[in-house]
Amino acid sequence: MSESIIPESELEEVELYHPKSWWTEKVFSQDAKLIAIQYGLTAFAIGFVALVLSWFMRIQIAFPEMAIISEGTYYQFITMHGMIMVVYLLTALFLGAFGNYLIPLMVGARDMVFPYLNMVSYWTYLVAVLVLFVSFFTPGGPTGAGWTLYPPQAILGGTPGQETGIVLMLVSLCIFIVGFTMGGLNYVITVLQARTRGMTLMRMPLTVWGIFTATVLALFAFPALFVSAVMMLFDKLLMTSFFMPALVEFGENLSYGGGSPILFQHLFWFFGHPEVYIVALPAFGIVSDLISIHARKNIFGFRMMVWAIVGIGALSFIVWAHHMYVSGMNPYFGFFFATTTLIIAVPTALKVYNWILTLWKGNIHLTIPMLFCLGFIVTFLNGGLTGLFLGNVIVDVPLSDTYFVVAHFHMVMGIAPVLVILGAIYHWYPLITGKMLHDGMGRFHFWITFVGSYLIYFPMHYLGFIGVPRRYYEMGQTEALYTSSAADLNVFITIAALAVGFAQLVFIYNVFWSAKNGKVAEKNPWKSTSLEWQTPEQPPIHGNFGKELPVVYRWAYDYSVPGAEDDFIPQDVPNEKVKLAEGYKELGVEKT
Amino acid sequence: MSIFSILSQKPWTSDQAKIDDKHSGKSSSMPLPRVALYVSMIVMGVLFTLFSVAYIGRMAYGDWRVLPEPPLLWFNSLVILMSSFAFHKATLSLKENNNRRTREYLFLAGALTLGFITGQLFVWRELVSFGYFVSTNPSYAFFYLLTALHILHLLGGLIAWLFVVYKSFTAEDESSNFRLSVNLCAIYWHFLLIVWLILFTMLLLT
Numbered sequence: 001m002s003e004s005i006i007p008e009s010e011l012e013e014v015e016l017y018h019p020k021s022w023w024t025e026k027v028f029s030q031d032a033k034l035i036a037i038q039y040g041l042t043a044f045a046i047g048f049v050a051l052v053l054s055w056f057m058r059i060q061i062a063f064p065e066m067a068i069i070s071e072g073t074y075y076q077f078i079t080m081h082g083m084i085m086v087v088y089l090l091t092a093l094f095l096g097a098f099g100n101y102l103i104p105l106m107v108g109a110r111d112m113v114f115p116y117l118n119m120v121s122y123w124t125y126l127v128a129v130l131v132l133f134v135s136f137f138t139p140g141g142p143t144g145a146g147w148t149l150y151p152p153q154a155i156l157g158g159t160p161g162q163e164t165g166i167v168l169m170l171v172s173l174c175i176f177i178v179g180f181t182m183g184g185l186n187y188v189i190t191v192l193q194a195r196t197r198g199m200t201l202m203r204m205p206l207t208v209w210g211i212f213t214a215t216v217l218a219l220f221a222f223p224a225l226f227v228s229a230v231m232m233l234f235d236k237l238l239m240t241s242f243f244m245p246a247l248v249e250f251g252e253n254l255s256y257g258g259g260s261p262i263l264f265q266h267l268f269w270f271f272g273h274p275e276v277y278i279v280a281l282p283a284f285g286i287v288s289d290l291i292s293i294h295a296r297k298n299i300f301g302f303r304m305m306v307w308a309i310v311g312i313g314a315l316s317f318i319v320w321a322h323h324m325y326v327s328g329m330n331p332y333f334g335f336f337f338a339t340t341t342l343i344i345a346v347p348t349a350l351k352v353y354n355w356i357l358t359l360w361k362g363n364i365h366l367t368i369p370m371l372f373c374l375g376f377i378v379t380f381l382n383g384g385l386t387g388l389f390l391g392n393v394i395v396d397v398p399l400s401d402t403y404f405v406v407a408h409f410h411m412v413m414g415i416a417p418v419l420v421i422l423g424a425i426y427h428w429y430p431l432i433t434g435k436m437l438h439d440g441m442g443r444f445h446f447w448i449t450f451v452g453s454y455l456i457y458f459p460m461h462y463l464g465f466i467g468v469p470r471r472y473y474e475m476g477q478t479e480a481l482y483t484s485s486a487a488d489l490n491v492f493i494t495i496a497a498l499a500v501g502f503a504q505l506v507f508i509y510n511v512f513w514s515a516k517n518g519k520v521a522e523k524n525p526w527k528s529t530s531l532e533w534q535t536p537e538q539p540p541i542h543g544n545f546g547k548e549l550p551v552v553y554r555w556a557y558d559y560s561v562p563g564a565e566d567d568f569i570p571q572d573v574p575n576e577k578v579k580l581a582e583g584y585k586e587l588g589v590e591k592t
Numbered sequence: 593m594s595i596f597s598i599l600s601q602k603p604w605t606s607d608q609a610k611i612d613d614k615h616s617g618k619s620s621s622m623p624l625p626r627v628a629l630y631v632s633m634i635v636m637g638v639l640f641t642l643f644s645v646a647y648i649g650r651m652a653y654g655d656w657r658v659l660p661e662p663p664l665l666w667f668n669s670l671v672i673l674m675s676s677f678a679f680h681k682a683t684l685s686l687k688e689n690n691n692r693r694t695r696e697y698l699f700l701a702g703a704l705t706l707g708f709i710t711g712q713l714f715v716w717r718e719l720v721s722f723g724y725f726v727s728t729n730p731s732y733a734f735f736y737l738l739t740a741l742h743i744l745h746l747l748g749g750l751i752a753w754l755f756v757v758y759k760s761f762t763a764e765d766e767s768s769n770f771r772l773s774v775n776l777c778a779i780y781w782h783f784l785l786i787v788w789l790i791l792f793t794m795l796l797l798t
Contacts, residue, residue, distance in 0.1 A: 108617070113624055181635060189627050195617035202603040203612060219631070223639040227646060230737070238726050240733035242650070258655035258730060263646060270642075298604070307599060553613060555603040588606075 016543050017115055028123075030115035031542050032100045035122045037432070039096035042122075046129050047089035048508075053077040055501055057473075062494035064474035072160040074473035075144030079161075080132075082147025083169070085414065086275060087176060088129055093421055094282040095180070095218065096125060099187045099211045101432070105532035106208050108196025108550050108572075110543045112186040121186070124179030128172045135161065135168035143169045146471070148268060151243040151261050155236040157250075167236060170229040177222045177229075187215040196531075198552035202306065203571070205530045205556040206299065209306055210285020213313045214278045220317070221274035228267040235259065262327055269320035276413050277316040281309055283420040284351055287373050289556070290427055291355055293528045294370035295362030296567050298557035301354045308347035315344045325396045334393040341391035345384070352381055363560065363567070367526070368442040372423025375450040376416050383412025386461065401471070404464025407457045415453045422449070422507070429514070430521030431532060434539050437518060441510040448503035455496035459489045527568045530556045534570050563587040629776050633783050636745065640787050643741065644794060647734045651798060657729040659798050662718050668711035669792055675704030676785040679778035686774055694774065695760040701781065702753050709743050731798060738791050742784065749780050 019025035029035060057077050060068050069077065100118065104111050112118045135142040144160030145153060153159050155166055191204070191212045204212075231242040235256075243264040244256035284305075292299040299305060321329060321337040355377055364370065386408040390396045399405060422445070429437050468475070468486050479487060524533040536546040550572040558569040563584035578587055602608050620627065650656070682697035716736065724732045756773045 114628065185628055185631055185635075188631060189624065192619040193622075193624060193627055195619075197617050198613050198615055199617050200601070200603065200612045200615045201598050201619065202601045219635050220638050223635065224642050226639065227642045231646070234726070234733060234737065238733075240727050241730055242646070242733060255727065258653055260650060260653065263649055266649075267642065267646065302604070303599070303602065310599070554609065557604070 016110055018542075028119060030111070030119045032104050032112045032115070032118060033432075033540065035118055036097045036100035038122050039092055039100060039125065042126055042129055043089050043092040043097060046084055046133065047093075049133070050081045050084035050089065051501060051504065053081045055498060057081070058494040058497045060473055062491040064476075069473070071473045072144060073141070075146070075471075076142045076160050076165070078471065079144050079147050079149075079169075080136075080142050084132070086147065086279070087173070088132065090279045090413075090417055091180070091218070091275070092125060094279060094417070095187065095211060095215055096122070096183055098207075098282060098286070098424065099183070099215065101428070102207055102532060103187055103190050103211060104194070105535070105540060105544055106205055106530055107191060107194065108199055108531050108545065108552060109190060109194040110545065110549070113190045113194050114186050117182045118186050121179050121183035124175060124182065128176035128179060131168055131175060132172040135165045135172075138164040138168065141165055148272070149232070150268075151232060151235065151259075151264050152245060152247060152256070155232065155244075156247070167233065170233045170236070173229045174226060174233075177226045180218060180222060184215045184219045187211065188219070196549045196552060202303075203552055203555045206285040206288040206302075206305055206309070207282070208285070209309050210282040210288075213309050214281040217274045217281070217313050217316060218278045221271045221278065224267050224271040228264055228271070232264065262324075265324050265327055266321070269323045270317070272323060273320040274316045277312055279413055279417050281313060283376070283417040284309060286420050286424045287355065287376055288351075288358075289530070290369050290373045290423055291358050292557055292559060293427075293526050294367050294373070295359050295364045296559045297358055297362035298559055299354070300357035300360075301350075302555070302557060304350060305354055308351050311347040312344060315340065315347070319344055322391055322396075325393050326400045331393070338391055338393050342388065345388060345391075348384060352377065352384075367426075368437070368439065368446055369423040369427040369526075371443070371446045371450075372419045372426065375446070376419040376423065379411055379419060379453070380416040383408060383410075383416055387412060399464055401469050402464035403460040403468050403470050406470050407460035407464060410460075411457050415457065419450070422446075425511075427526065428532075429511075430525050430538070432539055433515050433518070434521055435514050435518030436521045436525065437514045438510050441506055445503050445507045445510065449500055452496050452500035452503065456493050456500065459493055463489060527566070529554075529558055529568050529570050531571055534572050561587060563589060623772060625772060625776060629780060633780070636783075636787075640741070640791070643734075643738060644790070647738070647794060650730050650734065653730075655729070656798070657731050659731045659735055659795060660719070660722070660724065661796060662715050664711060664715050664718065665792065665795075668708050668715065669788065671704050671711060672708040672785055672788055675701045675708060676778075676781045678704060679774075679781045683775055683778045686771055691760065695757070698753070698757055698760060698774070702750065702757065705746055705750060705753070705781075709746060712739055712743055715739075735795060742788055742791060745784055745787075749777070749784065752777055752780070
């Protein structure tokens with residue numbers, strides 16, 4: 001392969017923005033890598049608040065006699081925990097943090113295509129987080145409407161936080177969506193238009209495929225949340241009746257009339273279900289890459305993995321009403337959505353098979369990222385299988401308001417993606433900081449988190465089966481309906497939850513301790529092929545790739561290629577520069 | 593290249609590698625601002641579509657009241673049509689390298705847009721004076737909401753328009769950047785014209 005076939009760069013080298021002061025370099029930075037870290041730290045900070053809320057809720061459920069929080073506060077904590085975890089932590093982390101850090105580096109670009117817009121995106125996100133957080137300190141406190149914010153109860157008297165909390169929540173969501181859209185435009189256009197020479201779409205690592213497809217989904221799905229938030233704000237502040245039916249409150253006729261609460265549910269879940277995949281698809285992509293790297297084997301069925309990501313993305317828009325089986329919908333409607341829900345299990349199962357087949361006969365290194373990936377596969381499988389139960393109308397109806405649902409969605413969209421995020425942090429931490437995370441603390445963190453999560457959520461399936469309702473702040477007189485094991489299990493679950501929470505404190509300590517005292521990471525410590533590890537400096541500096549952008553000669557999965565001396569060939573190494581193993585004359589050809 | 597042929601590539605084979613090695617890295621030869629505008633228009637299209645779906649869904653309920661159609665709306669529609677046409681003429685004059693004429697059309701388009709926005713505000717005043725408040729009936733609420741959203745998008749466009757007018761005084765005749773800006777503004781205005789025509793048709797159909 002001669003140098004002459006390298007295509008001329010069509011991308012004119014744009015002058016990078018060079019910060020002129022400390023403020024524009026370290027705070028109002030336009031460098032995607034710093035913006036990623038800002039996104040990550042903000043998301044973790046607000047996520048930690050949500051984690052602490054869950055401890056209060058668990059203590060309340062296990063020891064109701066302590067009355068650690070009131071019933072109103074319990075609803076407020078449920079609501080804030082759910083919304084923060086789903087939108088402000090998971091979405092912001094996968095797209096804002098991982099998207100910003102990895103997209104330019106993995107596709108071989110110097111930065112995002114619109115760095116200024118990218119910076120504004122982060123600061124808008126921060127404003128959204130602050131507006132939400134402020135609601136804790138307003139009269140009446142944050143909204144307690146449940147994270148789905150269903151009208152009419154969300155804005156009526158009697159619901160905690162209906163004074164200002166609900167308004168701040170809706171305003172915060174609108175701000176978040178505006179900020180995300182700015183970031184989303186960047187991610188999509190950078191992937192489409194700013195890849196380096198030789199980097200075809202099918203040569204991109206699956207991480208980028210996952211983040212890219214999730215961003216496209218988000219650009220289509222978030223407007224639905226925006227529409228419903230704006231309309232509910234109108235209902236709350238201007239007394240319109242988009243979602244509010246005629247109501248009598250305390251014997252008094254309210255001025256509302258004729259609105260449709262079900263319309264809100266349709267709009268909300270048209271966003272809400274793709275949101276599951278906005279979180280899951282980047283996780284799928286990252287896990288595929290991590291498994292391939294740490295098992296030293298190319299990903300099994302690469303094309304099918306891409307097809308599955310795209311297919312799941314498309315299907316995710318026609319399953320939303322499976323969240324509404326108990327809303328009294330037409331049974332034929334339910335039949336349609338049950339069918340599409342079961343169909344989406346096909347490409348999802350295909351991905352699970354491919355991860356397992358990648359591991360099959362691989363040179364598996366039980367590194368911490370790999371442990372988290374293995375943990376993810378089983379957790380996602382468990383959570384996914386209970387999804388098949390709940391996807392069927394007749395099974396869903398009796399289970400809908402029980403702990404079975406809590407167990408299902410925490411396994412599939414709580415624990416599973418969080419395991420990927422943690423694995424990904426252990427994997428890319430050396431790139432971001434130049435140091436390795438402490439191995440002992442990491443393994444402790446993994447085992448407590450993984451086993452602890454199972455101790456929390458496995459028993460919840462049982463609680464659901466025996467009919468323990470979710471959303472109750474204490475079982476109260478209903479306790480007589482269940483076996484005493486239900487109350488004992490609640491205590492057990494709470495202890496497990498506190499242990500898992502403690503392990504996260506160890507992780508946070510590890511992140512800060514290792515940044516200062518950690519072992520210096522060798523260059524490309526995991527021997528990965530993708531471009532982010534091939535930068536001249538580690539951590540990469542502003543502009544990412546030195547004087548010349550890299551040229552890509554291969555896909556991202558050339559691990560253990562027969563004939564090569566090393567068990568990986570980076571994407572920017574041409575065939576003639578690959579060191580051959582002894583006795584080989586050509587790559588991929590049998591020993592002569 | 594279609595999405596299907598891209599997805600059927602086998603990037604690990606040496607035959608495909610020979611093709612891929614020559615790839616420039618871009619998926620389209622369009623300049624970045626044009627891609628950004630198209631992607632943004634798709635997102636805006638989704639937003640307006642969802643509002644429209646909610647509107648049509650809500651119409652089906654029994655308490656829906658027919659919205660009065662102030663004749664001013666017809667006049668406003670003509671004004672926004674003319675502003676879009678003025679942008680079109682601006683792009684044509686640009687092709688003839690007539691910068692002065694381009695600038696005149698740009699001013700005309702901006703003035704007409706401001707005229708449209710003012711006209712819409714007069715429609716609101718008229719409706720309020722008849723007692724059709726935002727909380728009176730969902731049909732009025734939708735009317736205020738959709739027109740406000742459309743006006744906000746036009747105001748966003750006017751910020752871009754200000755930049756383009758500024759550039760028309762400073763840019764060189766042959767500046768491709770200026771040409772692109774005028775073209776993109778024109779596309780955005782045509783888009784908002786189409787959005788308005790669809791919204792107006794929907795309002796008339798109630």
